[in-house]
Amino acid sequence: MAAVRETVETVGEVEKYKYGFFTDIESEKAPLGLTEDTVRFISAKKNEPDWLLEWRLAAFRRWLTMTEPTWAKVSYPPIDFQDAYYYAAPKQKVKLDSLDQVDPKLLETYEKLGIPLTEQKMLAGVAVDAVFDSVSVVTTFKEKLAEVGVIFCPMSEAVQKHPELVKKYLGSVVPTSDNFYATLNSAVFSEGSFVYIPEGVRCPMELSTYFRINEKQTGQFERTLIIAEKGSYVSYLEGCTAPQRDENQLHAAVVELVALDDAEIKYSTVQNWYPGDEEGKGGVYNFVTKRGDCRGANSKISWTQVETGSAITWKYPSCILRGDNSRGEFYSIAISNGRQQVDSGTKMIHLGRNTTSRIISKGISAGKSSNTYRGLVSVHRKAENVRNFTQCDSLLIGDKCSAHTVPYIETKNPSAILEHEATTSKISDDQLFYCMQRGIGEEEAVALIVNGFCRDVLQQLPMEFAVEAQKLVGISLEGSVG
């Protein structure tokens, strides 16, 4: 009997979302709903200059005229945008000098997440700008970065300290009128990271931010802006986990990357928002606009993403290859289980000469989930000698899930060489049998095979993430076989 109870308990543990805990911190909220006043409230809270308030209000007014996009292959009940809070900040009254002054509960949360805030973890060489709900709490490694002139700070701080940079680049890649969710974000964004790498600097460490949604009913509207000046290099890591929740949470972030001549930006994401329960109830809606602009010659932007969470993912990290010889890369693993719905992919817009792009997308659907790759490769008339290679493979686990591929290929220049390949298959019985007869359990075998399937993408991740991501692949598929 004891053994049986133990099994039941173990299964119960597995069922629970590993990162589903809730931290009780009093927070300061904007009033429920979204009006011009909400926008003014957020702007005032952030003590923003007038031009930014006007920018937000313009976006808000435009947003009112827009309708939600419905073309994605996802379905969800209509969102009541008036039934959400658009701003929440953990109450932190005084400026902090050291970690000791940070709310211990907050630190506890980070501890559980394994964020390397403490001394010991600093040795890992990761500078963390920890975003808790909407306001940055603590930032480490600042001095070291400041030495080489790298600016890495919360967006609100950048608005105060480097308004000329923010004004110049904010909305220059994703304009306020871009799409429904990006426009909404422009109106109400509350926090995010700002990164500026000066000319010729190779950022001495991987930069990372942990985004967490904590306050109940609060949509998070992150705004990230990364600028890599001529000849610079930066690798930015973003990872997400969110507490278990019953109500759907809206997450509409905007990420803008600008790479000038010879600069390189590597942007890696591990997304692990709460996917909802067995029936798909309560998961996060992740409607994100991410775009990189290879503005200078020989620049390079590389997106790597591991998407395992969220009830709904609507995300298309893109590259505008404007500079001659610039290069865009997109490596993606999207895993869906349960009732998750993923509609994700990329856009490669080739404008400059000799621009190249590479797309590797691995979609894995299990349970009753739906997984769609949607991508665009577009070659403009003046873009000579463009080269693109696209590979999107789908793996289906079980017969209740679905996998879709929707590539758009548009060419207006004959010198372009574009290739697109896609396959759909299931885990072969032979492979599974081989693993199992070697004594590897079925779930472990599936994780092993899937990790092999994803290898091309996992290899692109920085070390710190690669290990975590591999584990995540296994965890995400728990309960999908047998």
Add this chain to the structure above:
Amino acid sequence: MNDKATASFVTAFETAGNALPGAGSWLARRRADAIKAFAQAGLPHRRLEDWKYTDLRQALDKAAFAPAPEHKGAVILPETRGAVAFAGIDAHKLVFVNGRFHEGLSDMARLPKGVELHRLADVLSEQWAKALIERRMDEARQAENIVELNTALMADGMALRIRKGVRLDKPLHLVFVAADAGASHTRNLVLLEEGTEASILESHLGGKAALADIVTDIELDADATLLHAKLQDETADSVHLSTLRATLAGKARLGSFTLTLGCGLSRAQNFIRFAGEGAHASVDGAYALRAKQHFDTFSVVDHAVPGCTSHTMFKGVLDGEAEGVFQGKVIVRPDAQKTDGRQMTQALLLSRDASMNAKPELEIYADDVQCAHGSTVGELSKDAIFYLRSRGIPDAEARRLLVLAFLDEAIELAPHEKVREIFRDLVSGWFGEAAS
């Protein structure tokens, strides 16, 4: 109704509707519903996802086709290679001039027993014809809505029914000629009963600026085989809009191939649905376009049942300011296990101003399936040209060889050796025109 062309079709229906076949029958009501639905939606435009790359509304607004008149006097075929392409093939022949059956030019005597070949108007009271006309492949598919226009205005067409076990002794050749300017709406119905076999050749020719709106509804019963080859070679100021819808029962086989050389704007839609296990459909094509030609292939292969195989391949060369479009979709429904679906689109751009848009889609709801699609766009390989020139072959000839070799991979898929030869000659001739 918010555009001129839509309004002109509605007017055409109001003035001539009563004279169309089927007046006073079930079809009259169906036509009334169809024109209403069509008028409400209007002609498709680029804001509709299924029409993302082709603006039919704009093209028809600009062309402003009046209804095609009944042709008077002798019919003179255009002096093109395409007009005589199938002349050497012994076939039963049906000729439609301006969308109307022309008895004098047709030859449909001596059909084998069990082969029933009629004009559309003669079969409208029959249940099978009604079922085919009323059949809708997918309610949600935007692209299929345009069939309503044809249903409302169809004036004539061919109806072929082959009784169980009968084989059509020689191909059936359908010739569609636009002898006068204007819009015509034609509907063809094909029912092949169990174990039958037939080949259909289609030539679409034109001397005048015309809109050819053609819908072909096909039903293949178990073990039936239909081979279909279509040549589209109308004038540069014409618009060609064709929809082929086919349902395949168990072990049925459909092989359809289209060679597109003509027309200013053409859109060819194929909707294939598997209704029985073990069936195979192959929907392929080749195209060679120049000047301001625009060609859009829209194809949906719906694997609704397990164990079927499908193949879609379109290859084309684009010169001048020509624009090619391929929108394809393979759907594998839940439980349609052991499906094998292949889809390929390849285009060669021969000029600076040519362009190609492709959207090969997969939509898969079953796990034990093999599906693959591919798409390539590029220009002629400089290395290959260099190789041929280094062997003493002049530049123009080298290019011609490479283009023909490129298209040949698709043409290989056309039914009948004779048809393949004819298509190769036509493509070769097309290239000759380009060089001169």
